Amino acid sequence: MNFDFISNTDSKASISDIPTFQVQQIWQQLDDERVDVSHLIDRTYGYHSERELRWHLADRFSRPVRSLSLSRM
Template sequence: MIFTFISNKNANCARNERPVFHVQQIWRQVDGERIDVSHLIDRTYEYQSVRELHWHLADRFLSPVRSISLSRM
């Protein structure tokens, strides 16, 4: 599964904490067509890393982590 997403950094992050981000919008690539799947995840969740989002998508779509391809716009 191929996913592309747009995120924004959380400006309220304290200096001592790791930067976090929210997913603004995410698409799944299916047969050359981009399908918006933003409604299938919690866009208020503060992800610590792209890797965390990667695992979250694998869990959400009941797929092996290796089958997920993820890129940020």
């Protein structure tokens, strides 16, 4: 499964906090079509890495982590 996403930095994080990002919008690539799947995740969650997002998507779609790829737009 291939995903493209747009993120934004969590502006509420203090200097001592670990930087996080939120997914603004995410699409799943299906053959020649991109499907918006933003409604399937919590877009207010502060991800610490793309790896964490991949694990979250794998859990959400009941797929092995290795079967997912992410591209930040």
